[in-house]
Structure formats: structure tokens, C-alpha cells
Amino acid sequence: MSNSAGLFSSSLGRKYLMALTGLFLCSFLVIHLIGNVALFTDPVQFNEYTRFMSSNPLIRIMEIVLVVGFLTHIIDAILLTKANKAAQPVKYAMDKKKSTWYSRNMGLTGTIILVFLIIHLQSFWYGYKFGVIEMAEDSSGAAIKDMYTMVLAAFSQWWYAAIYVVGMILLGTHLSHGFQSAFQSMGLRHKKYTPTIQKVGTAFALAMTLGFISFPIYFYIIQL
Amino acid sequence: MNITLKVWRQNGADDKGRIVEYKMSDISPDMSFLEMMDVLNEELITKGDDPVAFDHDCREGICGMCSMYINGEPHGPEDLITTCQLHMRSFKDGDTIYVEPFRAAAFPVIKDLVVDRTAFDAIIQVGGYVSVNTSGNTQDANSLPVPKADADKAFDAATCIGCGACVATCKNSSAMLFTAAKISHLALLPQGKVEAQERALNMVEKMDELGFGNCTNTGDCEVQCPKGISLENIALMNREFLGASLKSEK
Numbered sequence: 369m370s371n372s373a374g375l376f377s378s379s380l381g382r383k384y385l386m387a388l389t390g391l392f393l394c395s396f397l398v399i400h401l402i403g404n405v406a407l408f409t410d411p412v413q414f415n416e417y418t419r420f421m422s423s424n425p426l427i428r429i430m431e432i433v434l435v436v437g438f439l440t441h442i443i444d445a446i447l448l449t450k451a452n453k454a455a456q457p458v459k460y461a462m463d464k465k466k467s468t469w470y471s472r473n474m475g476l477t478g479t480i481i482l483v484f485l486i487i488h489l490q491s492f493w494y495g496y497k498f499g500v501i502e503m504a505e506d507s508s509g510a511a512i513k514d515m516y517t518m519v520l521a522a523f524s525q526w527w528y529a530a531i532y533v534v535g536m537i538l539l540g541t542h543l544s545h546g547f548q549s550a551f552q553s554m555g556l557r558h559k560k561y562t563p564t565i566q567k568v569g570t571a572f573a574l575a576m577t578l579g580f581i582s583f584p585i586y587f588y589i590i591q592l
Numbered sequence: 593m594n595i596t597l598k599v600w601r602q603n604g605a606d607d608k609g610r611i612v613e614y615k616m617s618d619i620s621p622d623m624s625f626l627e628m629m630d631v632l633n634e635e636l637i638t639k640g641d642d643p644v645a646f647d648h649d650c651r652e653g654i655c656g657m658c659s660m661y662i663n664g665e666p667h668g669p670e671d672l673i674t675t676c677q678l679h680m681r682s683f684k685d686g687d688t689i690y691v692e693p694f695r696a697a698a699f700p701v702i703k704d705l706v707v708d709r710t711a712f713d714a715i716i717q718v719g720g721y722v723s724v725n726t727s728g729n730t731q732d733a734n735s736l737p738v739p740k741a742d743a744d745k746a747f748d749a750a751t752c753i754g755c756g757a758c759v760a761t762c763k764n765s766s767a768m769l770f771t772a773a774k775i776s777h778l779a780l781l782p783q784g785k786v787e788a789q790e791r792a793l794n795m796v797e798k799m800d801e802l803g804f805g806n807c808t809n810t811g812d813c814e815v816q817c818p819k820g821i822s823l824e825n826i827a828l829m830n831r832e833f834l835g836a837s838l839k840s841e842k
């Protein structure tokens with residue numbers, strides 16, 4: 369496409385979009401992780417935090433932006449992966465790739481993250497909004513949806529906690545490649561800074577995985 | 593040395609193709625890989641069989657004609673060389689060696705190990721050049737100052753021989769390393785800057801149109817490139833293309 373309107377139908381344009389939405393989703397992960405720390409405080413505080421998150425208008429707007437971000441990332445991922453598969457239709461009888469497994473399997477790790485996301489939203493987002501949920505008291509004594517107990521109940525099942533552990537490990541592999549790859553996709557490469565970006569990417573992936581895994585494991589253990 | 597070859601044989605584009613095994617004996621470790629293939633073909637011709645078709649020309653690593661995916665890697669197991677620069681001493685006595693054509697939808701097999709790489713020419717034709725009038729008054733080369741760092745980078749990019757190893761090894765058969773080498777080679781030099789914008793737009797558009805895949809930044813191309821073309825060029829192309837897309841009024 370030789371005009372700006374067609375930018376996002378070109379291979380590179382799609383990669384810019386992938387990188388932008390990918391990094392945006394990374395920023396969401398950070399916020400989500402920080403928010404979850406409320407789970408480690410006490411039930412009342414966590415329930416109040418959840419109520420705030422689901423009622424604050426600014427957060428509602430961000431929720432829509434987040435959904436658009438996810439959908440863009442996923443649709444773009446499907447378009448790119450389809451074109452990539454079509455470009456290499458015949459496999460080699462003997463193939464020795466030197467790249468990392470996770471860099472070659474972004475589509476696979478992404479799909480598993482998507483499956484995880486659906487399970488996660490079904491349990492907590494749908495469950496909180498439309499499901500049957502017990503009531504508790506907030507700090508002023510008023511009735512509040514008891515999200516804390518819901519989380520606790522979910523993670524008391526070992527297999528449910530295990531889904532989270534697996535999901536988060538795959539998120540970590542997605543990010544190990546994805547974070548630094550996004551900079552390269554946008555042309556941000558520099559002899560001096562790129563090695564640092566790559567290290568930050570690995571650290572980020574590790575921090576997100578360990579951070580998010582800590583919740584299911586903590587809640588499973590305290591209920592043993 | 594005794595070697596077992598597993599060679600892809602395919603009689604034209606419409607044939608399905610298959611791996612055929614050949615036992616080779618008395619191979620000298622000092623032979624080049626292509627010489628070993630020549631020996632195989634002599635034997636096949638003596639027996640009245642069809643020789644294995646493969647591409648080659650200069651046999652000194654500068655033309656980019658030789659191809660072949662040897663034991664799972666384009667141009668074989670050694671780094672920074674082409675197939676014609678590969679020697680049998682890189683293998684062990686008794687080894688089994690797979691020899692396959694470069695695989696990509698945009699590089700259809702013509703016969704056996706020969707693939708059609710005209711897609712690369714098509715990419716070059718839409719911008720891999722500088723339009724200058726060469727009739728007569730050539731100006732003094734030193735009248736156009738080029739920063740040393742840019743000259744070095746442009747030279748490194750210019751060493752791309754258009755062999756297609758990057759496409760062959762890429763899981764997406766992406767031609768980004770090749771295209772990026774051409775785009776940055778010219779974009780870094782004053783003579784090439786004039787057409788840099790159109791070049792980036794047209795070459796990327798052509799590359800997409802020809803059915804090459806996208807870049808997932810796995811980095812396999814950089815490792816397998818016989819000339820060590822760096823991923824830095826792809827980043828530069830990504831910047832060039834973004835700038836050009838935003839500026840272009842077409």
C-alpha cells in the first residue's frame with residue numbers, strides 16, 4: 369500500500385499494531401498485578417477495591433479500551449499467523465532452527481492465553497457481575513459483593529489453581545519474546561539500549577509470571 | 593569418507609517430489625559440497641539416471657546462486673558461508689545428510705533443488721536502485737560527504753548477495769532481512785536518500801504482494817545469513833516504512 373490509509377493492511381503496519389497493542393496489554397498486566405495485591409491484605413479491603421473497579425466511570429472507559437486492545441491484538445494475530453502459514457506451506461524433512469521455541473510459537477502461546485482468559489473472565493468477571501454471589505459487609509457495615517470468598521473458593525480446587533499456574537507460565541513465555549520483539553517491530557533498536565531492553569523483557573516476563581502465580585498458590589495453600 | 597545422502601527429487605513444479613537416498617563412498621574431506629554433488633551426478637549419469645539439478649554459479653561465495661537446505665540449515669552447518677564454500681570436512685565419516693530445496697511459497701521448486709527466486713528480482717525492480725544519470729559528467733566522489741558510521745552500515749547491508757537463505761530458514765518465509773538490507777543500504781547514503789520514501793513503500797508492498805510472510809523477530813535469518821546481515825537493518829526498514837507511510841501523500 370503506498371498510502372497512509374493502507375498502512376495497517378501492510379505486513380509492517382500490522383506489526384506496528386501488534387507491538388502497540390502488545391505493549392498496551394503489558395501495561396494492563398502491571399495495573400492488574402498491583403491491584404491484586406489487595407488480595408493479600410484483608411477481605412474487606414479487597415471487596416471494596418473490587419467494587420471501586422467495577423463502578424468507577426473512568427475505569428469503565430478503560431475497560432472498553434482494554435477490550436478493544438485485546439480484540440485488535442487477537443484479530444491482528446490471526447491475520448499475521450494465517451499469512452505466515454501460507455508463506456511456508458511445505459515443511460522441511462530436516463529442520464534445525466537456532467531461534468528460541470517461544471519466539472516461534474507466539475500463536476500457540478497466545479491461543480492458550482486466550483483460552484485461559486475466557487476461563488478467567490467466566491469465573492470472576494461474569495461470576496461477579498451476573499452470577500450468584502454471597503454478600504458481606506464493607507468497612508461502613510453496608511452490604512457488598514463478597515468477591516474475596518469467591519476467589520478463595522475457586523482456588524481451593526487444586527485443578528483450578530493449576531489452570532492458573534499453567535496459564536501464567538505460558539503468558540511468561542509469550543512475554544519473554546513479545547516484550548523485546550515489540551520494540552524491534554517499531555524500529556526501536558539501538559546497539560547500546562537493545563541489550564537492556566532484552567534483559568528488561570526477560571525480567572518483566574518473570575515478574576508477571578511469578579507475580580500472578582503467587583495468588584492461586586497462596587490461596588490454595590492457606591486452605592489446605 | 594562414506595556419506596549417505598537423502599536428496600529431495602522433484603521432476604518439475606507439478607511433481608509431488610520425494611526424498612531419495614544415495615550412498616556415496618570415497619568422498620574426500622577436502623571436496624567442496626558442490627564437488628561432492630558433482631561426483632554424485634557423474635555417477636548418476638554413468639548409470640543412465642537423471643542427475644540432481646542444483647543451482648550454482650561463481651562457486652566462491654559472491655553470486656548467491658547456490659542454495660540447498662543441508663541437514664536442516666540453509667547453506668549447511670557452518671556459519672557465514674554459502675553452500676559453495678562448504679567442505680566435506682564439516683561432516684563426519686558415516687554421516688547422513690539431508691539435502692532439500694529452499695522452501696517458500698514465493699520460491700516455487702523448478703526441479704529437484706532448484707527454486708525460482710525471481711521474486712527477489714521483482715522486489716529490487718520496484719526500488720532497489722538509485723536513479724542517477726550516468727552519462728558523462730560523473731562528479732567527484734568526495735564532493736558528497738558520508739559519515740563514516742553510515743558508510744560502514746551501508747556497506748555491511750550492501751554485502752547481501754540475494755541468496756534467499758533468510759527466507760528459507762524463516763518459519764514465515766519472510767523476506768524482511770533481504771528487503772531491509774536493500775532499503776537500508778540505500779537509505780543510509782546521500783544518493784539513495786532522495787528516493788528513500790518511495791523505495792520503502794514500494795519494496796514492502798511488493799514483498800507482501802509476492803506472498804512472503806511477516807517478521808516474528810525470531811532471528812533465524814540473521815544467524816543463517818552467509819553475509820551476517822543484521823536485524824538492525826529490519827529495525828531501520830521498520831522506521832523508514834513508518835515515516836514514509838505517514839509522510840506519503842500518494
Ligand code: HEM
Nearest residue numbers: 386387390393394445474475478479482546549550553808
Ligand atoms: C495479556 C495478554 C497479552 C500480552 C501482554 C501480549 C503481548 C504481546 C507482545 C508484547 C507481542 C510482541 C509484538 C511484536 O512482536 O511486535 C505479542 C505478539 C503476539 N501475540 Fe500477544 N499478548 C497477549 C495476548 C495474546 C493473545 C490472547 C493472543 C492470541 C490469540 C496473542 C497472540 C500473539 C501473536 C500471534 C504474536 C506474534 C505476532 C507476530 O509477531 O507474528 N497474544 N503479544
Ligand code: SF4
Nearest residue numbers: 752753755756758817
Ligand atoms: S540477507 Fe543474507 S540470507 Fe538474505 S538474501 Fe541477503 S545474503 Fe542471503
Ligand code: FES
Nearest residue numbers: 649651656658676
Ligand atoms: S555459487 Fe555463487 S555464492 Fe555459491
